[in-house]
Amino acid sequence: MxxxxxxxxxxxxxxxxxxxxxxxxxxxxxxxxxxxxxxxxxxxxxxxxxxxxxxxxxxxxxxxxxxxxxxxxxxxxxxxxxxxxxxxxxxxxxxxxxxxxxxxxxxxxxxxxxxxxxxxxxxxxxxxxxxxxxxxxxxxxxxIKQSERHSDTSTQTRSNKFPxxxxxxxxxxxxxxxxxxxxxxTIRPGNSMLECTNSCPGNSKPEVCQKFCDCIYNQGNSLDKCLDDYERAKQ
Known part of the structure; x- marks a missing residue:
């Protein structure tokens, strides 16, 4: 088999x-x-x-x-x-x-x-x-190569055993x-400015996280630009 x-x-x-x-x-x-x-x-x-x-x-x-x-x-x-x-x-x-x-x-x-x-x-x-x-x-x-198994399940023995x-x-x-x-x-924009900033205290760089949130919600920059700024600031 x-x-x-x-x-x-x-x-x-x-x-x-x-x-x-x-x-x-x-x-x-x-x-x-x-x-x-x-x-x-x-x-x-x-x-x-x-x-x-x-x-x-x-x-x-x-x-x-x-x-x-x-x-x-x-x-x-x-x-x-x-x-x-x-x-x-x-x-x-x-x-x-x-x-x-x-x-x-x-x-x-x-x-x-x-x-x-x-x-x-x-x-x-x-x-x-x-x-x-x-x-x-x-x-x-x-x-894929088809097996000889018939696809009709009507004759299959029914089971009540919990899987x-x-x-x-x-x-x-x-x-x-x-x-x-x-x-x-390492960082997400969240669903709002408040949700984004609330995650900053748990970030390794809280002040950089705050700038990321500001970049997204106040400055209206793209996610890629804000992420690039965030990574540069971390370094």
């Missing part, structure tokens, strides 16, 4: 597990709820976030808000994806559409050092999990994301 066949055996066992099915429904609902409010806000033409205009991500959303019907189109897309995820028959299509959107949002959050990097990472991982859950339906388009290893791994991954994000950056 090769590695792929062995992994597929584990996969079909997971598909037949009651708790894994509950977790999959939970992921679908939570991801849909993450897109519904933001989609409605964009359709209504309102500003998406309360981030100030001088915040790196606030600048991006201000520019996005001014794109007219493109901004509305994004809202309709998010709302459509959310609805597709909530309907079992169209959940796969929703998952396929969700992943590239949340991947883009996650990379944007990390690029601007947004405080929401943790939640966007969780959403990205949950979206990837849904794609893995539907492996039996999308494996035929993957560039401690899986949920323990999920918890470990969530803790890892939180810890890694805690130490990933």
């Amino acid at each position: 090769n590695m792929l066949t062995r992994l597929e055996e584990y996969y079909y066992e997971a598909k037949a597990n009651k708790w894994m099915r509950y977790f999959t429904v939970f992921c679908r609902i939570v991801l849909a709820l993450g897109f519904i409010p933001s989609g409605i806000i964009k359709i209504m033409g309102e500003r998406f976030t309360a981030l100030p205009a001088h915040h790196p991500l606030g600048q991006y959303f201000d520019a996005l808000h001014l794109t007219g019907y493109y901004y509305t189109f994004i809202g309709f897309t998010q709302l459509t994806i959310a609805v597709l995820l909530l309907i079992p028959r169209t959940a796969l299509l929703g998952a396929l559409m969700y992943f590239p959107v949340i991947l883009n949002i996650c990379i944007l959050a990390y690029a601007t050092r947004f405080e929401g990097t943790r939640i966007t990472t969780f959403m990205l991982l949950a979206s990837f999990y849904l794609l893995c859950w539907n492996y039996d339906r999308i494996k035929y388009i993957l560039p 401690w290893l899986f949920f323990g791994s999920v918890l470990a991954i969530m803790i890892s994301v939180v810890v890694i994000n805690q130490y990933l950056y």
